[in-house]
Amino acid sequence: MNWIAKLKLLMVLPVRVSSFYAPLSTKRLTSTTHITLDDNRFCSHPSRHLRHVQLSSTETETYPNGQNESYGLYVHIPFCRRRCNYCDFAIVPIGKESSSNTGFAKINQQYTDALLTELSMIAASTSSKILLRSIYFGGGTPSLAPLSTLEKIMHAIYKSDSSPFLLDEDAEVTIEMDPGTFDLDKLKAVKEMGFNRISLGVQSLDDTILQTLGRVHRSSDVYSSIDMIRQVYGEEGSNYSIDLISGVPGLTLAAWTETLYKATRLHPRPLHISLYDLQVEAGTAFGKWYDGGDTRDDAETSPAVSIQIKTSNHPALPSTEECAWQYKYASGYLRNKGYEHYEISSYAYNGQSSTVSHRSKHNQIYWEMSGQWYSIGLGSTSSLNCVRYARPRALSDYISWTRKLTKSSKPPWLLSTEQTIDKESERKLLDIVMTRLRTSDGLDLDQIAGQTQFKEAHVDSILRGFQLAIDLDLGTINTSGDHKYGLMRLKDPNGFLFSNNIISNIFMELDLESD
Amino acid sequence: MKFISASLLLSCLPLLAAFTSNKLRLHHPTRPSISTRTSSSLRSTTDKPTIIPSNQDAGLGPSGYSTTRVRNFSIIAHIDHGKSTLADRLLETTDTVAKRDMEAQLLDSMDLERERGITIKLQAARVLYRSQEDGEVYILNLIDTPGHVDFSYEVSRSLAACEGALLVVDASQGIEAQTLANVYLALENNLEIIPVLNKIDLPAADPERVADEIEETIGLDCSNIVHASAKTGIGINEIMESIVKYVPPPPPATGGPFRALIFDSLFDPYRGVIVFFRVVDGAVKKGDKIRFLNSKAEHDVTEVGIMQPQQVPVEALRAGEVGYLCGSIKDVLDARVGDTITLSSEYKAAAAKLKESKSEEEPIKPLPGYSEATPMVFAGIFPVDADQYESLRLALSKLRLNDAALSYEPETSGAMGFGFRCGFLGLLHMDVVRERLEREYDLDLIVTAPAVVYRVEQGEGEKKKVIVVDAPSKMPDKLRDMKIMEPYVRVEVLTPSEYNGKVMELGTERRGIFKDLKYMTPQRSSIVYEVSDITQGYASMEYQLIEYREGDLVRLDVKINYEDAPPLSTIVHVDAAQTVGRRLVASLKELIPRQMFKVPIQACIGVNVIASASISPMRKDVLAKCYGGDLSRKKKLLQKQAKGKKRMKAMGKVSVPQEAFMAGLQRIMKNNDDEDAASISLRDINFPKKDGDWERISSVTINDITNPYYRSLVAIHK
């Protein structure tokens, strides 16, 4: 929030601002000078695409904590034992006995090299270190990667002289780990490497549901994993998040309340819960079983008496009514247990005396108005410099893509053409609306109105698109003090539940206006 | 006549400009194939820009031009009997179109025509044919016409430019609804009709039977009828010989002033209005100043030419010839179809003469022209996005020039905003207009369910008031002394006799009043019904010309989420109201997507709800995760959702998709599916009679998937 105000201050002094731009691309600077500095809050200008930590002491004064001038880094580790029934991510199934498998050793080697190539490309594109406030190893199952691999990557990220990055002192460094894929020694090593947060792929605490999901682990693995976390990080130092999925085939309302009950009694307590409503995606096993279909909307039937129609041997999908109920129940229950529902599918513990926020720093970068992040790895997407760049999703494509990267030229994820920048403000506005309305902090309309790249007409369109949400009591607009437009928020849980509909109403109005 | 002069040489500069613009026209989406051919052939004629080759009478041989060696004819038939294919063969065997440029139904140049495989607009072409009889070269101006009844207006305009008509009859099908209708049109125009049996290559062809049918029902002599196959080329030369032999030549120039009849026009964004016409007397050449008698507009002619079928400029067009001209005519109203073209100089001279003699007469007598087409079906067209209203207005005005049968006037509706009430000749016509507007003018439209016109009479004698209701929502609430009159049509069904029973069942089902059954030949019967056909809603489409009878009718309104939805109102028989209401709400329930709240749908008569249903609310519409990698994908999903909504109309809080406005129509389709697996459509068409009166033909086509014969119904109404 306040960093924006700070930036604004900076904008008054354009000359000084430019003095600490990275000397990356003067050429592009001239070709895109029609973008005003003011825009930078939303669309990082190419010339300042890297806000480096070269700040002199006076500049640091302007940025007392400088935290929001930093970036996120996502590292994708695609290995999984097998593909889960609901999964459509970019993963590489490697089977059970991965460690002794020579085929895996080769893939691992190639993949590690590819990641290191990307990192060296990033390093080559900058003359100074880039400040990170978060690193996130996601997957796949990063905990399946051999320790040596993780070490090499962490080293290349920020530990060597040639590393492109520098860690903010209170940076969040997360690794996704699946129960049953690590032992105490591995976890100790992970801690050693600098990971200070663990995202545990729990999904469910019910063994039948875990089986339905196609997971390899069982609930006992979850409990032992958490105990290991306690042993390694200590009672106080354990900072872990769990994933839970609702709306799973066969998941009854009673079983769901049971899952939440157990989840909130885990010890030590998960400081963060990511709670997803299952989406049946085409191309997954569920997609086949349930005919690609969220067509299960027989909303007239009440949840208590809904008839579950079994298709073959697979348990029936809950009705949308039941899914909605599970979502709403979780929202109320977790709030009661001290969790803040700060985004549609994210809960952060803030109960008791806790003054620190346990929101995921990393994910919040995605939802920020001007969040920028690097990414490396298969199928990952970086968002820098007005360029959202997605890497190939197939392993062989990705590997050959990294082999074609040459240090002499600019990395593709930094390349922006005049055209992409022109389209940027519109695209960016949709991104902002979509991500901000997913958060409990909401969308600050005055901030949008204050931007030269967005017109007040845009705000009017957003307001028009939101009207139905207000009429149906699904959203609010708070105006206080000198706010002209106010803060737009979806209500928890009912507004969140219809977020797509409301956001697409706004998209439609914005679209009509731009015509 | 010779027109080569120094001025002609000078005038090639603007001509060059016209050619360049022709190249640009390549990108114009409406007439892709024709314009491509146009530009290439035009360029070939301009390789030597200093001399315009006198292509005027190229190929005519030593005898040159004479009206005695001109034949103007239209090709008419029922839909799909092979008119366009026959035209292909004529273009091909006369080498008008090179073999390599030949493609099936070449004259169907509109995208829509090619996609649907039907002709929508008339298309003229000139071919040269050396007669085997006398060895002379004849100019044959042919006009390919549409077969579908909705486009009969195109046929009647074509016929006015001709002396003869080639009547194509599918030898495997026999006489059908439009065969008869088009014969009557040709007779009204005093044309020589030359029947041809087509598709004799088909195993099912029965030329003897069909020839008998033609003799008996139409009364044409079929002793020398040509047996042809437009597909294989059998009989094509004989057809051309009979054209030369039987179609009378156009009357020669009288020495009087130039007069030409506009039978079609086209708006070209680069050349302005292109006018297609038939010269009746005199001649016109490039550089002339012309005057349109009706619009009184004057323009300089920048180009005259013939269609081969691509436009080829010539020096002049003379009495008896068919061609086109353009003159940077920007206003579409200046050159209306049916108007008479004259030369400004001759007009002024004649006017001056008249002034001397103080005569009240018109300086140059206009040609008969055409009566306006009478719309049969009305529907509202509204832009989805209110900002497109102006574009829609412009698009309609341009399309109107291209489609003389289209009529429209502005309409404002509380629910739908600003739009137009449009009149069409039938449902296919409506569909074609909608598609062309959306496609050629890039508009997003909502079209309301088509309806016929009702009349409401109030009071008696002197005080009697008649209100014409062209939209169901405009039907006033019923008062005691009010009579609601509905149109009745007389339907004459032509059917193979073995289906008599089926047709009569159908007639009864449709509340038809049985009138007559005749055997035209032992195998073919005519069955006559009178129907108000109110259960079909849109299908009883009378406008003004046939009988109106009082009906016990009510306006059935629809409320969505307790708000009136006037575009969805229909007019029904009291005793059918319940059923119709129930079906209507049921189909609306299907068609309107779930909203975030429960949406009641009610069908009401006045304040009474006679049927209701409700759309249960959706329970969730949320994307679980939204992290870095999938932001773009999620956004695409939402943008898609937004795009879908953009095509809907907000009625109160409810987004209603285009299909819902056609719910009335859907209800009928369903009805038919349930009952006899045949889809039924009824079309009406008027045509002028000699005495200036109107005659009406209504036709019903029953498409029974299981039987190809069971499909031709005709009605003739006075």
Ligand SMILES: Nc1nc2c(ncn2[C@@H]2O[C@H](COP(=O)(O)OP(=O)(O)OP(=O)(O)O)[C@@H](O)[C@H]2O)c(=O)[nH]1
């Ligand atoms: N077997 C056979 N098929 C033919 C013959 N003539 C036309 N057809 C086919 O009949 C169909 C209709 O032909 P068209 O030439 O489009 O008919 P049309 O009369 O112009 O149709 P509309 O313009 O829609 O009224 C096409 O599939 C032709 O290939 C023929 O002599 N023999």
Ligand SMILES: [Mg+2]
């Ligand atoms: Mg045709």
